[in-house]
Each structure stands twice: as structure tokens, then as C-alpha cells.
Amino acid sequence: MEKIREDLSSLAGGECSLPVSLEVIGERWCFMILRAALNGVGHFEDFLSEIGIARNILANRLTRMVEAGIMTRRPCDHDKRKVEYRLTDKGQDLLPTMIALRQWGERWETGVPSNPILCDSRDRKPIRKISMRAHDDRVLEMDDLCWIDEAELKPASDGANRDDMVVRHLREIGESTAA
């Protein structure tokens, strides 16, 4: 990677959302719960047997994830003992992160593709490796990247241009569920 920045201080500050993300989803078991939920698990006892987690911890995590807006909790109509946990859009939007982490494990830990294989339901072919893309969809490696300050994102001294790019970036960030 190109020399990124001499001044690292702004990374420590509140500018980066990684610490915030980790606070919500970085706890032990959260990703496992998420994976089960993505696979259609929705009831307490099913999470319990699917993942090897303790009852009290599961109860605690589900409560927190509901509080964080990642899941919803709804008592079932037909059987009022049961509760249905479902992923919100916010929760579903963690799928790329989860897949990226899983693919990393395939490459560097297990060495084999996880089975079953995640596929495009249109042509039933495996999805590609999750990667970073340039604006024009070129795949980017680490050395192709640099960090640029938001204020500096205007290439010339053209104010409108900078705003365009920031706005565009914001739209990009928010495009996941809207399709």
C-alpha cells in the first residue's frame, strides 16, 4: 500500500466507524448468531442447538442485537410460547462482511471452499471473491489504495466537484438495500 498518512491521529479520533461497528457486532458469538439467522434460524432453541452457545449468553446476545436494531423479536401468533427472531435490513446488510470473513478462512485457514457453496440463484454459479472495487469496477489490491481527506477530495479548486464526489460516495454507501 502506498504510504498512507504521516499523521495517524485522526484515525484514533471519532472519524472512523470501525470501532462503532465492532461495539455492535464485534462481540463473541454475534457473527455465529448472524450466520444462523441468515440461514433461516429464528427460534431460541434452534439457535441454541445450531451454535454451541450457552443459554444465558444467547439470551444476552439476542437482547443486545435486538437493541442494536440488527434483529427483531416477536412472539409467534400460533404458539405463544415461541418467539420469532428475524434479521432487519441492517442485519442483512452484514452479509458481505460475513462472506468476506468466511472466504478469508477458506483461503488461509481451511484451504478448501466451505460447503455448501454460496451461489447466484440466477445461474447457480459460485459468487466471486469479495474484493475492493474502483469506481469503474476494477478490482483493487491493497497497493492501489490511498486514504484521502474528505476536504481534499476536490481534485482541482472546484467546490461543486468535491461535493459531487462526497455525495456520490454517500449514495454508494447507502445503496445496498435500495438496490
Add this chain to the structure above:
Amino acid sequence: MEKIREDLSSLAGGECSLPVSLEVIGERWCFMILRAALNGVGHFEDFLSEIGIARNILANRLTRMVEAGIMTRRPCDHDKRKVEYRLTDKGQDLLPTMIALRQWGERWETGVPSNPILCDSRDRKPIRKISMRAHDDRVLEMDDLCWIDEAELKPASDGANRDDMVVRHLREIGESTAA
């Protein structure tokens, strides 16, 4: 998402690499250490002041990450008190996961793009949102996905075809650093 599978049992088994990944990189602070390392931090005291982590925990995590092959540890030549921690290729390959998590936080937690913004150094424009791609690069949403058993990946009864696709998938998974 299309109904994925009725039989969830194989998820619990050793087939999915997510639990393995989490064992290596899922502990508290690991991603923060990784982020610092990606930004060029390489010395113990710098990690310490960059992240708000305790000395003993940092020492523990760095040891584990070195053991896991995510980082290397090398005493410096010019000042033998100092130690240089560097990311391996395996460590660098966690970048897409980290970026995906950060983008999720931007969208759902902070609501604003993190500053500085990660850009393509060729055209200095922000990178795209990390997303899942079909084989032909179409962006896939959750509903476009399905899990298919490896054995089932041959669409017709053509053995060579199936092998092609698995091999291709393996190549995909391993294409990150090799470019």
C-alpha cells in the same frame, strides 16, 4: 433470501470456515490492531497510543496474531530495543473484511462517511461499496443468493463441468494476492 436449506445440520459441522476465521481474528481488539497495522503502525508503543488498549492485552494479541501468521515480529536492526510488527499477506487479505465492516458502520451507525476516505490511487476517487458479485460481476443482493452443495454443482450430469466450477471457485478464492 430464497429459502436456503431445510437441513441446517451441515452448517454446524466443520464445513464452514466462519468459526475458524473468528477464532483467529474474532477476538476483541484484533480488528483495531489490524487497522492500525494497515495504516503503517508497526511498533508496540505506537499501537498502544493509537488504540486505547492495555499493555498486557496488546502483548497477548500481538503474540497470537504472529502465531496465527497474520503478522511477523522482527527486532529492528538500527535500534535493538525496538520490534517491527508487519502484516503478512494473510493479514493484508483481511482488508476487504475490515472495509466491509467499516462501510456497514458508516451506513447504519455513524451515518456519515469515515474520514479520511479510502480511494483508488489511480484516479483518487472513493472506492465502491463492497458487495457480493456474480461470476459475471453483477452485484448480488441477498435475495439473489442460494447455497448449493458442492456435489450438486454440476447442473447436468456432466462430471467435468462440475469439477471445472469447483476448481474455478478455488482459483477465485485464492486470487487475492496473486492478482
Add this chain to the structure above:
DNA sequence: AGTTTTTAGTTGCAACTTAAAACCTATTAA
């Protein structure tokens, strides 16, 4: 040379978190 400072740790201890098992309460099924 001797003292101080810097770097990268280790150790000890209190506070907190996790895990396993037993318990509880409201429903539903037999």
C-alpha cells in the same frame, strides 16, 4: 563510566464476563 530514558514486555490483583447447570414461568400437547 554511570545515570537516565526508551522500548517492549511481565506480573499481580480487582472487576468483569463467560459457561454450565439448575431453576422458573407460561403455554401447549397427551
Add this chain to the structure above:
DNA sequence: TTAATAGGTTTTAAGTTGCAACTAAAAACT
């Protein structure tokens, strides 16, 4: 009406975290 199920809570032991103080080796200062 008794038993079983679902989704928790409580209790207690074991493990982890975080802070502060300590150490050891190398470098810098006087």
C-alpha cells in the same frame, strides 16, 4: 391433569480484561 416444550433467569465456578507497578535490555545523555 399431568407432562413436555419454549424461552428465559439465577447461581456459581472459571476464565478474561484492564490497570498499575515492575523488569530487562538497549540507547542516549552528562
